[in-house]
Amino acid sequence: MKRWVSVFALCVAATPALAGEDAGLTVTSSTPTFSAGAELVNLTVTVHDSKGQLVSGLAPEDFSIYEDGRPQKLQLFAPAVVAGQNEALALDLGLLLDTSESMAKEIRLTQEAATRFLEAIPRARDLLTIFFDQDIRVSRYDSEHQQGLFERIVGARASGNTALYDAIAVYLSRVQDSGGRKVLVLLTDGEDTTSELTLDQIVRLVRSSSVTIYAIAFPGEYSYGTARFTSARSFLLFLAEQTGGRVFCATESKDLPPIYEKILDELSSQYVLGFTSDNTGRDGKYRKLRVDLKRKDLRVHARAGYFAPKG
16 A cells, blocks of 8 residues: 555544345445536535634634635535534434454454444434445444444454455445535554555545545554554545544544544534635546635644546
8 A cells, every 4th residue: 555644643642223225235346436516615624723622603704715726705604503404514424344354353442432433423314334344335324223233333243355445435425415514434444455446546536525534543453663554544644634534543442432522522513614616617637725714823624625527
């Protein structure tokens, strides 16, 4: 795997009866395709102060959006506190559980992480769960029958190779056309050994999406500091940086509650910003995004860019 970034700052301190999908579905198709949608570009952003505390109560005039260095006109603004009143804030949650052989030592901790996270999260509009090793098993659950999902998680066993890239792509293809906030939580060591998709392909798909990715990274079978460990962690950090998410490291049970608290606090403190690009070209090229704040003591986390429509 290509090494994207240094891992030195990686670690951050610190539903439901089966509905509509086949729990045993194995996905073997090649690259999913996404519709080239539209003109309104949405950004989910999180703001922290100089002490790392989340900042709420900001107004539209506090934000400035730039595309490839050009200022854009803000046309949508919605803070998460009004989620019940605004479709743009509705939460669609994806949970990807790595059940491959490399996670064998961590499978119980992974199961605990998944079940405790599901107990803690607010009710999502949609919950898509994907278990993956060399196969990908997709389940869409409604929010009223949580016990079935818990039983499935606890019954998971670790075996086989790892199709992490393919699993991420399957999730992205399932949620691409839905509105609202899309959040993907990865429970994995970050290693990929058997995907049909290449690294370049999954990077493009991630950049094409509006999904925010949070990764809970487990040690896996590779020792800290080895090339494969660093490469896997760097990939997870890259995903988070590109989508406005974060990466957290977990090695034991006591690490989990602070991680959930940080993720849930961010979800409840986010803002959704939207604009229509002044670049009307449909060239399919990648466009860099930047969000600035009027207050210079604040820091914003948002996705780094998007691909323009093509054709």
